[in-house]
Amino acid sequence: MAHPWPSSPWSLVLCVAALLLALGVEGALALPEICFQCSGNVQNLSEVALFCKQTPKLMLHARCCLNQKGTILGLDLQNCSLKDPGPHFPQAHTAIIIDLQANPLKDDLVNTFRGFTQLQTLVLPQDVNCPGGISAWNTVTTFIDKQTCQGQRNLCNHTGDPEMCPEHGSCAPDGPGFWQCLCADGFHGYKCMRQGSFSLIVFFGILGSTTLSISILLWGTQRRKAKAS
Numbered sequence: 001m002a003h004p005w006p007s008s009p010w011s012l013v014l015c016v017a018a019l020l021l022a023l024g025v026e027g028a029l030a031l032p033e034i035c036f037q038c039s040g041n042v043q044n045l046s047e048v049a050l051f052c053k054q055t056p057k058l059m060l061h062a063r064c065c066l067n068q069k070g071t072i073l074g075l076d077l078q079n080c081s082l083k084d085p086g087p088h089f090p091q092a093h094t095a096i097i098i099d100l101q102a103n104p105l106k107d108d109l110v111n112t113f114r115g116f117t118q119l120q121t122l123v124l125p126q127d128v129n130c131p132g133g134i135s136a137w138n139t140v141t142t143f144i145d146k147q148t149c150q151g152q153r154n155l156c157n158h159t160g161d162p163e164m165c166p167e168h169g170s171c172a173p174d175g176p177g178f179w180q181c182l183c184a185d186g187f188h189g190y191k192c193m194r195q196g197s198f199s200l201i202v203f204f205g206i207l208g209s210t211t212l213s214i215s216i217l218l219w220g221t222q223r224r225k226a227k228a229s
Contacts, residue, residue, distance in 0.1 A: 032072060034088040035064035038080035047123060048076035051097050065097075078102050078123070085112055097121040100128075101146040114175045122149040122176075132177020155179045168192040 042049045042060050052058045052065035052074050059066050065074030075092045077085070079102040092098065093115045101123045113119065113131045122130065123146055130149035134140050138151030156164075156171035156179050165171045165181035169192040174180045183192035 030070070031061055031064065031066075032070075032088065032091040034072070034075065034086070034091040035062040037063060037077055037086055037088065038082070042074075042076040043078075046076050046078065046099060047121065048074040048097055048099050051121075064092075073097070075099070085109075090115065092116075094118055099123040101125055110177075114178050116175045117152075117173050119152055119176065120150065123147075124149065130176070132175075136177040149176070152176055166192045168195075 040063070042052070042063060042065070048065055049060060052060050055073075057068055058073060059068075063076050064072050065076075067073055071094050072092045073095060074097045075095050076099045078099045082100070082103040083106060085100070085105075089112065095116065096118050098119060098121070103125060105125055105128050107128050109124075109128065109131045113122075124130065126142065126145055126147050128147065130137055130140050130147065136153055136155070137149045138153060139149075141148045141150070152173075152175075154173045155177070156173060164179070168184045168187040169181040170184065172180050172182050181192070183189075186195055188194050
């Protein structure tokens with residue numbers, strides 16, 4: 001049986017266009033939810049748009065600037081009437097630049113940017129402080145209508161306390177104003193004091209035997225009560 005190919009070149013062009021449109025819609029549906037936090041697209045003159053257009057192989061989609069793998073490198077949520085960044089905001093933890101100006105944000109962003117280790121430029125409303133405070137950024141600039149936080153500092157290099165992490169742990173940045181201690185290979189547990197890998201077999205073996213013992217004990221107790229009654 002012959003395939004129903006288009007009868008004319010023009011029909012073939014229409015079929016190809018429809019296919020590309022369908023693929024485009026499918027790709028748009030795969031975008032992170034944070035890119036659609038509010039309607040509209042990134043404004044052409046915004047800092048996020050300028051960053052995205054000046055960096056090769058980056059693309060603007062909705063409110064996000066993405067690389068070819070779909071990773072968020074820029075997020076523009078300015079003028080979105082947001083009181084808080086919302087539950088999908090952690091999807092933008094890979095962003096280098098974020099614009100949140102012209103929003104009625106609450107000045108309580110202490111934990112909002114935990115894990116945003118790549119963030120280098122953050123634009124906020126004028127009355128909202130930079131997360132982590134001035135010490136977490138190289139430059140904090142206040143304008144009439146906004147505040148810009150630039151150059152996130154690695155607190156592991158600025159605390160001056162070599163004992164902030166245990167002997168077998170190392171300090172690692174965890175967002176503006178945050179740091180964490182990571183255990184070296186071969187160590188785990190409280191203050192990285194335990195050596196060797198954590199054995200899941202032993203853990204679940206102990207847990208299983210304990211659960212079985214308690215179950216047998218309870219079954220025996222209930223059985224004796226049933227006979228007594």
